[in-house]
Amino acid sequence: MSRKFFVGGNWKCNGTNEEVKKIVRFLNEAEVPSEDVVEVVVSPPFLFLPLVKSLLRPDFHAAAQNCWVKKGGAFTGEISAEMLVNLGIQWVILGHSERRQLLNESNEFVGDKVAYALSLGLKVIACIGETLEQRESGSTIEVVAAQTKAIADKVSNWDNVVLAYEPVWAIGTGKVATPAQAQDVHYELRKWIESNVDAEVASKTRIIYGGSVNGANCKELAAQPDIDGFLVGGASLKPEFVDIIKSATVKSG
Numbered sequence: 001m002s003r004k005f006f007v008g009g010n011w012k013c014n015g016t017n018e019e020v021k022k023i024v025r026f027l028n029e030a031e032v033p034s035e036d037v038v039e040v041v042v043s044p045p046f047l048f049l050p051l052v053k054s055l056l057r058p059d060f061h062a063a064a065q066n067c068w069v070k071k072g073g074a075f076t077g078e079i080s081a082e083m084l085v086n087l088g089i090q091w092v093i094l095g096h097s098e099r100r101q102l103l104n105e106s107n108e109f110v111g112d113k114v115a116y117a118l119s120l121g122l123k124v125i126a127c128i129g130e131t132l133e134q135r136e137s138g139s140t141i142e143v144v145a146a147q148t149k150a151i152a153d154k155v156s157n158w159d160n161v162v163l164a165y166e167p168v169w170a171i172g173t174g175k176v177a178t179p180a181q182a183q184d185v186h187y188e189l190r191k192w193i194e195s196n197v198d199a200e201v202a203s204k205t206r207i208i209y210g211g212s213v214n215g216a217n218c219k220e221l222a223a224q225p226d227i228d229g230f231l232v233g234g235a236s237l238k239p240e241f242v243d244i245i246k247s248a249t250v251k252s253g
Ligand SMILES: O=C(CO)COP(=O)(O)O
Pocket: 010, 096, 166, 170, 171, 172, 173, 174, 210, 211, 212, 213, 231, 232, 233, 234, 235
């Protein structure tokens, strides 16, 4: 079962109007493998979504970085999944570790968000990953399995889910997981999905890696059999993001 390579750019809480236009410009000018080979999704802050969507080349897509857990209404400061659908935004990142850690989003809350967004037809990049302390205590697989279970408990159709494994200790630290470390966790996650969801979902679901991915380390990571792409933070704001997109050819030959 071949899984289409996926490269997401998570711009996090960065950018001005001018900077956003500059990023879109280099993306639009980039020569990259076709949509049949790689799916590219960039995720600006909410405020810039309409601008990015209107300027971005048609073969790349825009994602929100979050959305509310259920139907919109009296939830000050939130953005609903309905609004994303209304604006034609097809993708949303949910459960990013920065939100889990800084805003106390629990596994269950993330599972509810994923299920609600999917129910409206959105595609979801669902993030999971262990802290350094959890890795050092040997509980990495247990932690990511529990995070995945909270999603699996609420979701029956995985077609529109991309699972992003992002070890917290590798995010924004410049300390990338080694290809073997990342491959090990991706392999275990696929095995978990096979045992707890089903074999077809396990073989079809893309599991992407995030955490200090850059133009220099992407190829070696992309060569791992269970790494189906990347979720890129810092480097997605820079022209080297294009090199990361091109690493899709490591898989397609
Ligand atoms: O959190 C990330 C993507 O969602 C990764 O961030 P960095 O690539 O900056 O480490």
